[in-house]
Amino acid sequence: MSRYVSFRDFDWLLLLFVLIICGLGVMEIRSATTHTKFAGAHVKQMEWVFAGVGMMFAMSLINYQALLERIHWFYIAAVGSLMGVLIFGQKYLGARRWIKMPGGNHFQPSEWVKLILILAVAKYFSEMHQRDLSWSDFMKAGAIVGVPMLMVLAQPDLGTALTYLPIALMGLFLGGLHWKQAAIVLLLGALCMPLAWHHLKDYQKARLTSFLQPDADPQGSGYQVTQSLIAVGSGGLWGGSGSQVHGAFLPVPQTDFIFAAFSEEHGFVGALVVLLLYFIVLMRLTQNAQTAPDRAGTFIVMGVVAVLSFHILVNVGMVVGFMPVTGIPLPLMSYGGSSVLFMFLALGLVMNVRMRRFVN
Amino acid sequence: MFGRDEKVSAIRLTAVQYLILAILLILAYRLWQLQVMQSNIYASLAEKNRIRNVPILAPRGKILDREGRTIVDNYPSFSALLLRDSNRDIAADADLIAEGLHLDPNEVRARIRHFANSPQYQPIFLKEDITPDELAFIEAHRNELPELDTIMAHRRLYPRKGFMAHLIGYVGEVSEDMLNQPQFELYNPGDVVGISGVEREYNALLMGQNGSRQAVVDSHGREIGHLGETEAVPGKTLRLTVDLDLQIAAEEALGDKNGAIVAMNPQSGEILAMVSRPTFDPNDFAVHISREEWNHLVTDPEKPLLNKAIQAQLAPGSTFKIIMSLAGWEEGIAQTMHVHCSGSAEFYGRRFGCWVKTGHGDVNLEKAIYQSCDVFFYTLAEKLGIDRIAKYATMLGLGQKTGIDLPNEVSGVMPSEEWKIRNFKQKWFAGETISVGIGQGAVATTPVQLMRAIAAISTDGRLVIPHVVNPDLLPKGFVQVSRYTQVKMVPFDQNGWTYITDAMGRVLLPEGTAPSAHIPGIDIAGKTGSAQVVSLATRARFKNSDALAQNGWFVGFTPRRNPDVIVCVLFQGGEHGKLAARITTQVIKAYVDKQRRTPPKMADQAEPKGKIEMSALWTEPDENGAESKLSGGRFLIDLASKPPKLATAAPGIE
Secondary structure (H helix, E strand, C coil): CCCCCCHHHCCHHHHHHHHHHHHHHHHHHHHHHCCCCCCCHHHHHHHHHHHHHHHHHHHHHCCHHHHHHCHHHHHHHHHHHHHHHHHHCEEECCEEEEEECCCCCEECHHHHHHHHHHHHHHHHHHCCCCCCCCHHHHHHHHHHHHHHHHHHHCCCCHHHHHHHHHHHHHHHHHCCCCHHHHHHHHHHHHHHHHHHHHHCCHHHHHHHHHCCCHHHCCCCHHHHHHHHHHHHHHCCCCCCCCHHHHCCCCCCCCCCCHHHHHHHHHHHHHHHHHHHHHHHHHHHHHHHHHCCCCHHHHHHHHHHHHHHHHHHHHHHHHHCCCCCCCCCCCCCCCCCHHHHHHHHHHHHHHHHHHHCCCCC | CCCCCCCCCHHHHHHHHHHHHHHHHHHHHHHHHHHHHCHHHHHHHHHHCEEEEEEECCCCCCEECCCCCEEEEEEEEEEEEECCCCCCCHHHHHHHHHHHHCCCHHHHHHHHHHCCCCCCCCCEEEECCCCHHHHHHHHHCCCCCCCEEEEEEEEEECCHHHCCHHHHCCEEECCHHHHCCHHHCCCCCCCEEECCHHHHHCHHHHCCECEEEEEEECCCCCEEEEEEEECCECCCCEEECCCHHHHHHHHHHHCCCCEEEEEECCCCCEEEEEEEECCCCHHHCCCCCCHHHHHHHHHCCCCCCCCHHHHCCECCHHHHHHHHHHHHHHCCCHHHCCEEECCEEEECCEEEECCCCCCCEEECHHHHHHCCCHHHHHHHHHHHCHHHHHHHHHHCCCCCCCCCCCCCCCCCECCCHHHHHHHHCCCCCHHHHHHHCCCCCCCEECHHHHHHHHHHHHCCCEECCCECECHHHCCCCCCCHHHHHCCEECCCCHHHHHHHHHHHHCCCCCCCCCHHHCCCCCCCEEEEEEECCCCHHHHHHCCCCHHHCCEEEEEEEECCCCCCEEEEEEECCCCCHHHHHHHHHHHHHHHHHHHHHCCHHHHHCCCCCEEEEEEEEEEEECCCCCCEEEEEEEEEEEECCCCCCCCCECCCCC
């Protein structure tokens, strides 16, 4: 049982590609923030990445089995922290998402709740004994993810709430979802859409629809989509002058729209390189999932895959006008401490599983 | 059934991999579409779709006098500005721009560098108030110099020829130093703010909030539409306590002479007029006054930018004797003191001269005041000692800022034993007290400070805070009203008050020091003063050069007790207080004339015209100068056919 766990089994290749992506992000943050009041953000981002790598190593050392055994405590803590945000959180731009930490940093609990959910879902599906997924499993897995999701929705933070969904979907799919069940759920979901729509706030509705017709309201929410498309498009094959970024036309070029900024400055070739890097990282992760020592390990790694690919899909989709503007950052590239630390902690879980692949 | 260690379906894992590949391929295809297929469309959109923030400048608030007459106004003018959202190298065009706008090319380049780190969408202001041919130059070079544009601005219109310039102050671009001060921290580089005077003190009120218009411009900088507009909020109008008619009279009375005049209502502390000479014309201070012009103003030895009414610290000379008299009275020394003045007296082994070389003979306090006998006050100073003098002078506000609502007031100096040790690490010499007795030596006051102290004596102890703005007319909470209206009561003996003010009432009579300033029919009390700039011996060495001439002072008020108005005149190089007294009485006469004309009942009556005959009785001193005898006479008075016109606005403001 207690076989020697060594950093030799660490996925150094994966870490290399992850760091390349981070490096491109730091480079772009630097370029997009010079001559703005955010100048110097790239240094801060580098500090976050270093801190993240450290936390990844730390995370990989704690046996994930031990984490899974105590998952119910973590889950309660996660729900408790979300409750804390709703009650004590800092209101900023109309939403309570942050808790102010001593030392002036702001902490966004909804990020680390993702980690707990990945573990909780992995725990649930690894202990499921029937081959077939029953409706009761379906409801239980839904509840595990659904409760925190509703709490984040109440902040209100639609974007982050949606990122919990792929964790549940990945669990259900790998857990043995039937095509018939999938069809029924999709149908029910479609029926519920109008009801959910009714409960959205006006600005959320506007953001969800504006990407379909960006010209309808060029100054409001459509403005961001239009400017983003112009930035990406004017980049051409090899990259352009970056006038959208440096002329301050592109909104938040260092966070949510960093991919647009990168695409404008480095063109189609640059954008394709970034997508390729993400593809390599995702494939490497799935490979680690296959070699995991047990079902729980596979579920953990695939949970990370689900979150990462969902973020890429929604963020890049937003930048190219396929998806609504939801304020979801591009993992590893976008500026922001919470997002960077979450990604490295998640990778720490992956390393954790990989280092124990020969155990048992 | 499968156990814990059963592997997850490999098919499903592979399916996930294919799903990810599909998503990334779709995204890559979309990027291909945008960046390769439609690249031209977006590239041209990027050129065309430029949104520019064009500022809409808020006009500053007007400044009015106490009756609502305009002192400072605005007028529309065009400013040239430089837009930086095109990709042009604007520094390369600096020479052509400078030529067209009549600027120094190096200054243009320096300005571009100065703003290099501010956001690109904020334009740089190049020149204010451009001339019609400069405007034509910009219009004619739209294509060659697309970065050059114009904007309508409201420029400050100040009264002509430096009228009231020191009180009003002027505006200018906020400096780097100012931005570091907390009161200016909300401003941006390029903002126009008050630099001195009322413009600075009440900047937050006078300054509006600029708006902006989001204009859509093409790559040539031409406006092709606009998205939205934030309207500018104009600054608020400020009403001063100054009376324009009195201000005009004071400006005329001082003429081109060096010095200062302050007039105040001694009951409330409202400043009615304030003049300082030499003056400057704030209209010359376009936002970018050229370096040479500025250096000239700053290095001028006459210091035209200095507001002497609150910033000149000079020996008060004999006017200080009033403060001495009060100190002496309150200590029970002066009222019984009799001195024989033989033209000089010896104290501590040194001979101190009186200004009347032949001496005043027997002198009591009253005579010492209206004849300004130095020997009497030397003796009084010796008896009081410096600390008792300093105690009363400090109670009357000397050596401290008055708290007037104008920036950069100075505090003056009121020496004492403790002051000497603190500042010079030396003991006070008793001999120094003698000079202080006649307002020489270390004592230094500003005109406003001296006026306030004597105002307190004339009003039986009301020490007011001079102010140029009525706090009740300001927005609620803008200032602490009590900071302006609080009155400190200095306790006096009633008899001393009557005695001293009566003695001051004789200064303008034939037996006083300034009979030539007497104005029949107005009860003016006051005190002359002349103060040495350097010792008489030094002055003789410089061949009695005018630059070292004595300063003349006069503080006068009417009526002699509980006056309505008090005026302090500093006439630098005026040699004797009687010249300052003439200036003072002219200003007081203008005030009284206006008051007498104003009552509404008089206006209703048919005004008598031409010459009228009047008889009158009065008292005057006999040959001995001590007892007064009753005289009478008849006068022919020539009434002006129509009263002099009152001002409707400050000179130069229509």
